[in-house]
Amino acid sequence: MEVLHTDQSVLTPRLRFSDVSVRFGGLTALDSVSFTVPPGAVVGIIGPNGAGKTTLFNVICGFNTPASGSLELDGEKFQPRRHRLTRQGVARTLQGLGLFPGLTVLENVLLGLESTARHNPVEDALALPRSRSGEARLRVRGLQTLDDLGIASFASALPDTLPYGIRKKVALARALAGSPRLLLLDEPAGGLAHEDIDELAEIIRSVPETGCSVVLVEHHVDLVMNVCERIAVLDFGKLIADGTPAEIGANQAVTDAYLGVEPA
Numbered sequence: 001m002e003v004l005h006t007d008q009s010v011l012t013p014r015l016r017f018s019d020v021s022v023r024f025g026g027l028t029a030l031d032s033v034s035f036t037v038p039p040g041a042v043v044g045i046i047g048p049n050g051a052g053k054t055t056l057f058n059v060i061c062g063f064n065t066p067a068s069g070s071l072e073l074d075g076e077k078f079q080p081r082r083h084r085l086t087r088q089g090v091a092r093t094l095q096g097l098g099l100f101p102g103l104t105v106l107e108n109v110l111l112g113l114e115s116t117a118r119h120n121p122v123e124d125a126l127a128l129p130r131s132r133s134g135e136a137r138l139r140v141r142g143l144q145t146l147d148d149l150g151i152a153s154f155a156s157a158l159p160d161t162l163p164y165g166i167r168k169k170v171a172l173a174r175a176l177a178g179s180p181r182l183l184l185l186d187e188p189a190g191g192l193a194h195e196d197i198d199e200l201a202e203i204i205r206s207v208p209e210t211g212c213s214v215v216l217v218e219h220h221v222d223l224v225m226n227v228c229e230r231i232a233v234l235d236f237g238k239l240i241a242d243g244t245p246a247e248i249g250a251n252q253a254v255t256d257a258y259l260g261v262e263p264a
């Protein structure tokens with residue numbers, strides 16, 4: 001496949017986070033934080049416990065409203081609507097799995113597609129059930145996503161019967177099924193064995209091939225260093241560094257704040 005080398009700096013960022021501040025009473029969880037996520041890039045967000053990483057995700061998902069600042073998605077003002085996020089092109093995986101134990105793997109993945117499915121306005125107005133062809137299309141898309149992650153053979157299984165690493169992939173498939181523009185991964189390596197983390201790294205690296213950008217919050221620094229082209233570092237709600245993995249690895253302030261500290 002021919003690879004086009006584009007200068008990312010001239011492209012409109014997939015996500016622009018501008019001067020965003022979030023306060024909880026007297027606590028400033030994010031303090032005028034700005035960074036961008038280029039199209040088709042994997043960007044890592046690291047920082048010690050309480051640095052503001054989850055709050056940053058929550059702003060992008062509309063769960064926390066900034067006191068000031070703004071967001072843009074593909075150059076347009078972005079006002080996240082948490083119940084319509086998938087339709088806005090943003091998907092998120094949770095720190096836990098968030099799978100429904102009573103639904104099969106495929107049914108769990110289809111939940112990720114439900115909210116993106118373009119409804120037929122007449123069917124909607126009359127509260128008619130989704131057409132069979134529409135259902136079939138969603139199932140094909142769900143199965144394709146499972147297949148892309150190498151887990152199509154588990155489509156009919158219940159999640160609790162599967163190893164943790166597979167269940168993690170199911171959660172990822174649910175997020176990817178709706179073909180998001182931006183995928184937020186919240187500590188995806190948590191609870192995974194070493195070999196599963198290597199496989200996860202491969203998957204994360206492959207996501208931009210679909211045109212989707214990734215923001216990765218992760219304590220597993222090796223994973224972040226391996227898969228991200230840029231890394232933003234938060235400490236006490238402030239952005240203390242933003243650069244390539246090599247730049248971040250060589251940054252003394254980052255080492256002091258975070259890299260020297262073994263995560264719990």
Ligand SMILES: Nc1ncnc2c1ncn2[C@@H]1O[C@H](COP(=O)(O)OP(=O)(O)OP(=O)(O)O)[C@@H](O)[C@H]1O
Pocket residue numbers: 024027028029047048049050051052053054055056
């Ligand atoms: N809803 C809330 N109400 C009050 N304080 C909050 C709330 N959510 C987060 N905080 C505080 O905001 C700060 C940032 O928290 P946040 O969870 O974003 O950090 P984090 O970097 O994700 O930490 P961790 O790595 O432990 O998940 C912390 O001091 C936290 O206690």
